[in-house]
Amino acid sequence: MAVGWAIIGAGMHPQQKLAPAIVLTPDAELIGVLSRDQGRADAFAEAHGAKAGYSDLDALLADSRIDAVFVSSPNAAHVGHTLAAAKAGKHVLSEKPMATSVEDAAAMVEACKSNGVKLGLGFELRFHPAHRVARDLVSQDKLGRVRLLQGHWGRGERKEPEHLPRTGLRDWWEDPEQMGGGSVIMGLGVHVFDLVRFVMQQEVTEVSAMTDGQTDAQPLEHIATMGLRLEDGTIANISCGRMLPDTLNDFTVYGTDGRFTGHATVWEARMGDMEVVSETVNKTEAWEYNYLANFIDEITDFQDAIKGDREPAASGIDGLRSTEINSAVIESAKTGRSVKIEHKKA
Ligand SMILES: NC(=O)c1ccc[n+]([C@@H]2O[C@H](COP(=O)([O-])OP(=O)(O)OC[C@H]3O[C@@H](n4cnc5c(N)ncnc54)[C@H](OP(=O)(O)O)[C@@H]3O)[C@@H](O)[C@H]2O)c1
Incomplete structure (x- = not known):
């Protein structure tokens, strides 16, 4: 069965690399994308064939078609996005740098472990x-x-x-x-x-x-x-x-x-x-x-x-x-x- 993906972040890296790569990966399906702005989320979703654009994180995380999120927001936001995704039972592949402090990185590891989801890093x-x-x-x-x-x-x-x-x-x-x-x-x-x-x-x-x-x-x-x-x-x-x-x-x-x-x-x-x-x-x-x-x-x-x-x-x-x-x-x-x-x- 295909893995349903959402990208948290609609910036340059997701636009140029992550979304096109998910679309080309076997058994991967791009379901959603998060931007702070609904118009940008919708435009991104349309450009890459995603099912939905979201400007509300909770709404994205409530989408049962999404199994995993690729966190590609600004560096300091990775921790909050990862903690919320783990709590919602979504697997997390986080962009580098993982976090802006060692404490935040450790919290990300702990949150994914205690919620039984995978945590990976974007070290291509x-x-x-x-x-x-x-x-x-x-x-x-x-x-x-x-x-x-x-x-x-x-x-x-x-x-x-x-x-x-x-x-x-x-x-x-x-x-x-x-x-x-x-x-x-x-x-x-x-x-x-x-x-x-x-x-x-x-x-x-x-x-x-x-x-x-x-x-x-x-x-x-x-x-x-x-x-x-x-x-x-x-x-x-x-x-x-x-x-x-x-x-x-x-x-x-x-x-x-x-x-x-x-x-x-x-x-x-x-x-x-x-x-x-x-x-x-x-x-x-x-x-x-x-x-x-x-x-x-x-x-x-x-x-x-x-x-x-x-x-x-x-x-x-x-x-x-x-x-x-x-x-x-x-x-x-x-x-x-x-x-x-x-x-x-x-
Ligand atoms: N693995 C790699 O080789 C690689 C390469 C490039 C980047 N990255 C990583 O990927 C992540 C995203 O990079 P990017 O190049 O996509 O960044 P970007 O183009 O600057 O986009 C980030 C997006 O975050 C939102 N944003 C901007 N300022 C914000 C703020 N103050 N608070 C919250 N959101 C804000 C904006 O989207 P909205 O306003 O639409 O929400 C913006 O488009 C970074 O962590 C970067 O280090 C990894």
């Missing part, structure tokens, strides 16, 4: 086949002892098209409270932190960050570079920025016996190529540009998690751990000191 980089190869190489010891990981994600500046009237709908991206105290850390860095955890299957124990923000004069950073220490001492070096339209967006794992590199694989769309050079494995592979493939696989995995009663590939705990890293990185950028991470019990 886990679904690029290159990154799955990297994870397998590491778990099978094909690169020897991993010493260093490097990842970066940059993009051009976010601008509203000048020929269109100003809507203000995207102003929250410049509001430290709505964002959770970080800009590119919350937008891009969080994906790469999760990728490091995914590939290494280890937790991050300490971080050190340098940014051009986290000050009174400039609360939100445009560029950030971060060092992460993993449980076994391995170090990861991550950079991200939003005024870098020509970044390579590579991800590299250096081991004592070899190296994995994903060239341009750190992006929402599936694209780029991979190079593995090691004592035992030498291979390259390239992927044709596919805008929605990672999202379709993410939604498919979440549906399989519901049907098979298992955790999704990126679970609520993965979201909680990534939120702990975000908070530590922001604290480190503010204080100029490295920050050790205490993992919250969940």
Whole structure:
């Protein structure tokens, strides 16, 4: 039976990626969408073939055709939307960053657990086949002892098209409270932190960050570079920025016996190529540009998690751990000191 979906949020990400991906995913049906404005909800529903537009959260959650919600509202709203959906018995796939505080992330995990619904995170980089190869190489010891990981994600500046009237709908991206105290850390860095955890299957124990923000004069950073220490001492070096339209967006794992590199694989769309050079494995592979493939696989995995009663590939705990890293990185950028991470019990 098809899984009935609603999207909480009718912004750019749902418009361009989530709704088209749900429509293309086998056994998925787009039932509803939530906007604060009924006209925008109806227009979204019509554009994507959803059954109903809602401007009232309770009414959406009372729709029995909806089994799961994709929470894609502004960052600070994820917690409220998730708690309400869990209480209504709906499974939740939340966009990143999961929450703007570790306490909120833990509350989301607890609410989904106590209401018996699945909680997943929108970490689509886990679904690029290159990154799955990297994870397998590491778990099978094909690169020897991993010493260093490097990842970066940059993009051009976010601008509203000048020929269109100003809507203000995207102003929250410049509001430290709505964002959770970080800009590119919350937008891009969080994906790469999760990728490091995914590939290494280890937790991050300490971080050190340098940014051009986290000050009174400039609360939100445009560029950030971060060092992460993993449980076994391995170090990861991550950079991200939003005024870098020509970044390579590579991800590299250096081991004592070899190296994995994903060239341009750190992006929402599936694209780029991979190079593995090691004592035992030498291979390259390239992927044709596919805008929605990672999202379709993410939604498919979440549906399989519901049907098979298992955790999704990126679970609520993965979201909680990534939120702990975000908070530590922001604290480190503010204080100029490295920050050790205490993992919250969940
Ligand atoms: N996984 C990924 O790769 C990826 C990529 C992009 C974004 N995201 C995440 O997806 C989420 C949504 O991003 P987006 O790009 O769709 O954002 P967006 O285009 O800025 O849209 C968010 C929508 O939220 C509503 N909104 C605006 N200001 C608000 C406020 N102050 N309070 C409550 N609602 C407000 C507006 O819709 P209405 O007024 O119509 O309700 C707006 O259209 C974010 O958490 C973002 O981090 C993830």
